[in-house]
Amino acid sequence: MKMRAWALGLFLLCCLVARLPAAPPTMSDPAVPLAHSLEALRAAVRSGGPGKDGIPAIDRPRFVPAAEADAWLAPDDRVIGYYRDGEARAYPQRILVWHEIVNDEVAGEALSITYCPLTGSALGFRRGDSEFGVSGRLLNSNLVMYDRATDSRWPQLLGLAIQGPLTGRGLQPRRLVWTTWEAWKARHPQTRVLSRETGYVRNYRRDPYGDYTPLRGYYRPESRRLFPVMAEDVRLPPKAMVLAFRDARRAAAVGLPALREAGVMRLSLGERDYRIIHDPGLDTGWVFLAPEGTRIDPASLRFGPGGVSGPGVDALEPVPAFQVMWFAWVAFHPDTRLVREGRRP
Amino acid sequence: MNAVARLLGALLSRPASLALILGVGLGYGLLYLWLVGDIAGGGSGFRLAFPAWERAFELRGAWRFEPVGILELGPWIWTFSPLNTLIALGLGTLLGLDLAAARRLRRVARQCPVTAPTGGLLAGLSALLAGGACCAPLLAIWLGLPLAGGLAVLAPWLVPLAYAALALGLWRLAVRQAPGRGEGGAE
Numbered sequence: 001m002k003m004r005a006w007a008l009g010l011f012l013l014c015c016l017v018a019r020l021p022a023a024p025p026t027m028s029d030p031a032v033p034l035a036h037s038l039e040a041l042r043a044a045v046r047s048g049g050p051g052k053d054g055i056p057a058i059d060r061p062r063f064v065p066a067a068e069a070d071a072w073l074a075p076d077d078r079v080i081g082y083y084r085d086g087e088a089r090a091y092p093q094r095i096l097v098w099h100e101i102v103n104d105e106v107a108g109e110a111l112s113i114t115y116c117p118l119t120g121s122a123l124g125f126r127r128g129d130s131e132f133g134v135s136g137r138l139l140n141s142n143l144v145m146y147d148r149a150t151d152s153r154w155p156q157l158l159g160l161a162i163q164g165p166l167t168g169r170g171l172q173p174r175r176l177v178w179t180t181w182e183a184w185k186a187r188h189p190q191t192r193v194l195s196r197e198t199g200y201v202r203n204y205r206r207d208p209y210g211d212y213t214p215l216r217g218y219y220r221p222e223s224r225r226l227f228p229v230m231a232e233d234v235r236l237p238p239k240a241m242v243l244a245f246r247d248a249r250r251a252a253a254v255g256l257p258a259l260r261e262a263g264v265m266r267l268s269l270g271e272r273d274y275r276i277i278h279d280p281g282l283d284t285g286w287v288f289l290a291p292e293g294t295r296i297d298p299a300s301l302r303f304g305p306g307g308v309s310g311p312g313v314d315a316l317e318p319v320p321a322f323q324v325m326w327f328a329w330v331a332f333h334p335d336t337r338l339v340r341e342g343r344r345p
Numbered sequence: 346m347n348a349v350a351r352l353l354g355a356l357l358s359r360p361a362s363l364a365l366i367l368g369v370g371l372g373y374g375l376l377y378l379w380l381v382g383d384i385a386g387g388g389s390g391f392r393l394a395f396p397a398w399e400r401a402f403e404l405r406g407a408w409r410f411e412p413v414g415i416l417e418l419g420p421w422i423w424t425f426s427p428l429n430t431l432i433a434l435g436l437g438t439l440l441g442l443d444l445a446a447a448r449r450l451r452r453v454a455r456q457c458p459v460t461a462p463t464g465g466l467l468a469g470l471s472a473l474l475a476g477g478a479c480c481a482p483l484l485a486i487w488l489g490l491p492l493a494g495g496l497a498v499l500a501p502w503l504v505p506l507a508y509a510a511l512a513l514g515l516w517r518l519a520v521r522q523a524p525g526r527g528e529g530g531a532e
Contacts, residue, residue: 050406136406201397201412203422205387 023149023166024130030170031248032160035334036230041139041155041162044230048118048138052146055134057101057112062195063089066185069193072204075182076213080115080122081191081282082106082176083305088188090181091115093212095194096122098202100143102194103131111174114156116143117209118226119328120219120241121157124174140331141227157324157332173320175307179282187281188305229331235338238327242338243285245321247272251333253326255340259285263298266290269337274319277301277308284323288316352446352519362445369441374433381409383430384423392417401427407501408432432504439511446518453522 036044069090073079078093085107096102096115103112112132115122118141125132130149137144143156152164159171177184184191196204210217217223221237236242242253250269254276259265260283265276275290286308294312301310307318330336356362378384395414403411412424 050409051404054404054406054409056405056411199397200400201415201424203382203385203387203415203424205422206385208382 022129023152024132024147025126025128025172026161026166026169027172028169029248030160031246032158032170033246033249033251033333033335034158034160035332038162038167040230041158044228045137045139045144045153045162046227048136048227050134051136053133054136055098055100056200057103057131057133058095058099058194058198058200059103059131060199061102061104062197063192064195066090066189066191066193069181072196073181073193074213075180077181078178078212079181079184079193080113080176080178081184081188082111082113082124082174083188083307084109084174086305088184088191088305089113090184090188090191090193092181092194092204094204094207095196095198095202097207097209098204099198099200100134101132101145103127112145113176114143114145116141116156117207118142118218119157119325120178120239121322121324121328122176122178123156123159123322124176125159125171126174138227140229140328141225142328142332155332157328175318175320176322177282177284178323179284183282187303225327229327231331231334232327233330233334236326236340238325240326241323242326242329243276243287243321244324244329244333244336245274245287245319246333247319251329251336253329253333253336253338254285255338256283256285256323258339264296264301265339267337267339275313275316276321277313279303279308285321287319287321288313289319290316348519348522349516352449352515352522353442356442356445356449362449365445365448366438366441369444370434370437373437373440374430377433377436378423378429381429381433382424383412383426384421386420386422388417388420388422390417390419395425408504436504436507436511439508439515443511443514443518446515446522450518450522 073092079090080093080096082089082091087107089104089106091102091113093115097117100116101112101114105111110127110129112125112127113122114125114132118138121142130147132145132147132154135144135146135153137153139155140157145154145156146152147154147166150165152161152166154161154171159173161167161169210219212219215221219239221239223239225238236255240255242255243259244251244253246252247269252267252269252274254265254267259276259278263278267274267276273290273292273294275288275294275296277286277288277296279286281303294316296310296312301308301313356366375384393414393416397411397413400411401413405411410426410428412426414425416423416425
């Protein structure tokens with residue numbers, strides 16, 4: 001009788017565990033240099049105003065064809081694009097500004113598309129069976145996410161848990177592209193677009209912070225940030241957009257005018273060499289770890305759905321990069337290397 | 346409480362006071378809804394839809410609830426939340442009552458040289474400040490002021506504080522105008 005009760009209890013426990021969502025896939029040694037201790041990062045987290053899930057993530061996204069989205073998206077509207085294995089998705093900034101996270105699945109991979117309007121950063125992360133939500137807290141003005149499996153706290157720009165059971169572990173990033181609807185549609189004519197039918201009622205024609213076309217309000221490069229930060233650097237205006245990347249020890253930021261001017265840029269971080277290639281169609285940059293002796297002929301480069309390709313590029317290891325407002329990047333990485341126009345890297 | 350009831354009775358029975366209360370209530374209510382973002386631009390025509398009644402009680406933040414429907418009227422779009430609207434109209438009505446009571450006190454004071462004539466004006470000013478307090482963080486963000494971060498911490502307290510300050514102001518005005526204080530009497 002006692003054995004039966006134990007077996008039943010064990011069975012029920014197994015059922016319960018099987019129903020719990022699994023934690024997101026993580027890395028034990030994320031390539032994120034930490035200029036501040038985890039304790040200092042936790043202490044700098046503050047309320048952003050809305051409560052947990054007060055900014056609701058989109059958990060059941062719907063999509064419409066590009067032709068249908070043309071009715072409500074202007075050519076110069078900002079979108080966050082993602083491409084994988086033949087599937088292209090566009091997430092309009094004017095929708096994400098109200099939701100910040102979309103828990104999606106693209107080409108069989110579950111991922112979270114995340115966007116922080118206060119830092120202008122869009123990053124993708126693998127999410128496994130878990131989902132991410134908006135905690136309502138900010139760190140250096142940046143969105144602090146939580147995962148619904150363990151409630152660990154993840155500042156978006158670090159992609160690393162600073163609080164909760166997964167503290168110190170890093171998420172697996174996926175490259176998103178910050179560009180215009182016109183540019184994304186030209187590169188991916190078959191793209192599908194996040195629908196305005198999100199399950200929530202919002203005024204998707206209005207951005208509460210300002211405007212990107214033309215630059216207005218909070219998004220103006222010279223405008224002031226709203227929340228305190230852990231470090232400041234006046235080499236660029238606070239909201240100037242930079243292309244940022246990092247390895248486990250160092251961080252780098254490249255001003256877009258400098259990248260446009262150079263086309264292909266070589267940059268060394270410690271003993272590592274990188275090549276940064278400007279994509280004129282999407283007006284973004286692709287970053288690669290390049291071994292000694294790598295030669296790239298800018299005239300031979302081709303830009304397609306998967307990014308840049310060509311002789312000398314195909315064998316290189318791509319490095320996750322993203323565009324972000326300068327003040328936020330430097331708040332997390334005060335020792336960042338900066339490349340500006342007119343200055344050799 | 347009797348003093349408040351008597352004051353309300355007096356204010357609501359006079360068309361001029363009633364018009365002031367309704368006007369301020371509606372005007373402040375719309376201003377509040379605009380400041381919290383429920384009413385905004387971006388419209389271009391007419392549309393009325395209520396697709397999310399089930400979200401009526403879902404919280405978005407401190408004293409802010411999910412919209413359940415959308416009303417598009419010309420250049421304006423109203424993402425309608427019944428509870429946000431109730432909070433807005435409640436604050437507006439209390440502010441209207443305070444201002445109408447202050448106006449009444451001022452008129453009485455003019456007839457009675459014993460009372461300082463600025464009493465009603467000060468009461469009206471404090472009512473306006475209390476009514477506006479709840480929107481301070483939103484105004485700071487709107488104006489791009491760096492103090493928005495500090496105000497965000499206070500946000501959960503501002504709406505209840507505004508309600509409490511307006512209710513207290515109304516009670517004080519009612520007590521000052523109660524018979525036996527030398528300030529009461531008909532307008």
